[in-house]
Amino acid sequence: MATMNDTKTRRPRRSKADIEAAIQRAAIAQIKKKGFSLALVTDIVKRAKIEPIVFYNRYKNLDEFYDKFVKKYDYWLSNIVHGLADELDTTDGYADIMTQLLDNLLNDGIMTELLRWEVSEGTHITERTARLREMDVTDLIAKYSSEKKQSIDLVAISALIVGGIYFMVLHKDRSTFAGIDLNSTEGQRRIEHAFRHIARMISAEAESGQKQMILAENMRREGLSEEAIQRCLNAITD
Numbered sequence: 001m002a003t004m005n006d007t008k009t010r011r012p013r014r015s016k017a018d019i020e021a022a023i024q025r026a027a028i029a030q031i032k033k034k035g036f037s038l039a040l041v042t043d044i045v046k047r048a049k050i051e052p053i054v055f056y057n058r059y060k061n062l063d064e065f066y067d068k069f070v071k072k073y074d075y076w077l078s079n080i081v082h083g084l085a086d087e088l089d090t091t092d093g094y095a096d097i098m099t100q101l102l103d104n105l106l107n108d109g110i111m112t113e114l115l116r117w118e119v120s121e122g123t124h125i126t127e128r129t130a131r132l133r134e135m136d137v138t139d140l141i142a143k144y145s146s147e148k149k150q151s152i153d154l155v156a157i158s159a160l161i162v163g164g165i166y167f168m169v170l171h172k173d174r175s176t177f178a179g180i181d182l183n184s185t186e187g188q189r190r191i192e193h194a195f196r197h198i199a200r201m202i203s204a205e206a207e208s209g210q211k212q213m214i215l216a217e218n219m220r221r222e223g224l225s226e227e228a229i230q231r232c233l234n235a236i237t238d
Contacts, residue, residue, distance in 0.1 A: 019048075019050060019054060020058070022048040022049065022050065023044060023045075023048045023050070023055065023058070023065075024069070025047075025048070026043075026044045026045075026046075026047035026048035027039070027044050027065070027069060028110060029047055030043045030044055030047060031109075031110060031113050032109040032110065032113065035113050035116060035117065036066065036113055036114070036116075036117040036121075037117060037120060037121060039062075040062070041055060041061075041062050041065075063123075063125070066125055067124075067125050070114060070125060070129055073110060073111055073114055073129070074128070074129055074132045091196075091199045091200055091202075091203040092196075092199070094195075094199040094202065095192075095195040095196040095198075095199040098161055098162075098165065098195040098199075099192045099195055101162065101165055102165050102169070102188070102191060102192070102195075105165065105166075105169045106169060106182065106188070112169055112170065114126075114129060115166055115169070115170060116170055118130050119170070152202060152205055152206055154202070157198070157202065161195070161198065165191075168180075168182055168191070169182065215232075215233070216229050216233060219232065
C-alpha cells in the first residue's frame, strides 16, 4: 500500500509524445544556454524531468539525438527562399532574402548555435548541415540570377553578404562590429538598409550591362568593327 509520502512524490504518468516533447524543450533550453558542444545528456534529462534510461531507450547516445534533432533545421534557408519565390527575380526580392536570413538567425538561438557548432567542430552532423546550407545558398543565387545579370559575379557577392551575416550574428554578443550593434534595432535597420542599397547597385549594374549588350549588337549591325565597338563602350564606362 502506497504511503502518503509516496503519493506526494510520485510523478504523473506522461505519454510518449509528452516525454519526447519534454526532451526537445529541454534540449533547446540547454543548447541555447551552453551550445551543442557543452550540453550534456544529464543536463537534458534533468530539465526534462525524466530518468536517464528513458532518454537512452529512445536514443543510443547524444550524437544520435543531435543527428535527429538538427534535421528540422537542415532546410531553414531553403524555406526562406521558397517563401519568397515569387519575389526572387526582383531587386526587393534579393534584399528580402538577406533580411529574412538575418532576422531568422537573430531570433532563433538554435540556428545560431548550430552555426557556431559547425565552425568549431567537424562531425558528420555539422558537415551534413553545412553541405545542405551550401546547396541552399547556391539554389538561392541560381533562382535570382537571370540572363541580364550574367555580367555580375552574384555568387561571390552573395558569399560575402551571407558570410558577413553569419559572422556578425556570431560576434554580436562580444562587441559591436564597425560600430554597428546587431543587438539594437538601429544596428539591424542599418544592415537591412545596406542590403537594399547593395540590391539596387546590383540591379543598376545589370541593367547597364544589358544596355551595353544591346548597344554593341546595334553597332555590329551598322558594320562597326569590334575594336571600334569596344572603344565606344569603354568611353561610356570609363
